[in-house]
Amino acid sequence: MKKKLMGFWSNLEEYMCAVALIIMTLVTFVNVLSRKIPSLNLAFTQEIVTTMFVWVCCLAAAAAFKTDSHMGFSFFTDKLKGRPKLIHKFLRIAICFICYGIWLVYGFRMVIGQYNSNLVTPVMQMPGWLIGIAIPLSAILSMIRILQYEFKKGDELA
Numbered sequence: 001m002k003k004k005l006m007g008f009w010s011n012l013e014e015y016m017c018a019v020a021l022i023i024m025t026l027v028t029f030v031n032v033l034s035r036k037i038p039s040l041n042l043a044f045t046q047e048i049v050t051t052m053f054v055w056v057c058c059l060a061a062a063a064a065f066k067t068d069s070h071m072g073f074s075f076f077t078d079k080l081k082g083r084p085k086l087i088h089k090f091l092r093i094a095i096c097f098i099c100y101g102i103w104l105v106y107g108f109r110m111v112i113g114q115y116n117s118n119l120v121t122p123v124m125q126m127p128g129w130l131i132g133i134a135i136p137l138s139a140i141l142s143m144i145r146i147l148q149y150e151f152k153k154g155d156e157l158a
Helices: 002-010 012-034 044-066 082-116 134-150
Strands: none
Touching: 002 012, 012 044, 012 134, 044 134, 082 134
C-alpha cells in the first residue's frame, strides 16, 4: 500500500496533467462537432479548456523539476566538479526558491482577493480562485520537486 501511495505521489503532476489533457481534448472535440448544430450552445467549453490549460502549465512546470527537464546551461554546468558544482547546486536552489517564493506569496494574495471579492467566471459562474489556486499550488509542488531532485537518495553533494 505504501509503495502504491509513494508511486502515486511521485507521479501526481503527470496524472493530473493527463486527466486535464483528456478533458481538454474531449471538450474541444465536442465543441467542434457542436458548431454544426445551430441550436446547441457550448460557450462554457471555452472556460473549461482555458482553466485546464492553466492547470496543465502550472503542474507541468513542477513535474519538469523531477527529471531536471527545465532548460539550463548543462553544457557548462555538466563540466563542474567539486566545490564549484556544490556552489552551483545551492545557487540554483536558492534562485528557484526565490522565484517560486514570489509565486507563492503573490499567488496566495491573488487567490485570497478572488475569494474575498466572490470573483466568478462569466459563463459557468465558477469561482475564480479555483483557477488561481493553480499558481501557489504549482509553487509548492515545484519547491518539493526541486529538493527531491537535488537531494535524491545516493546523490553526492559535490
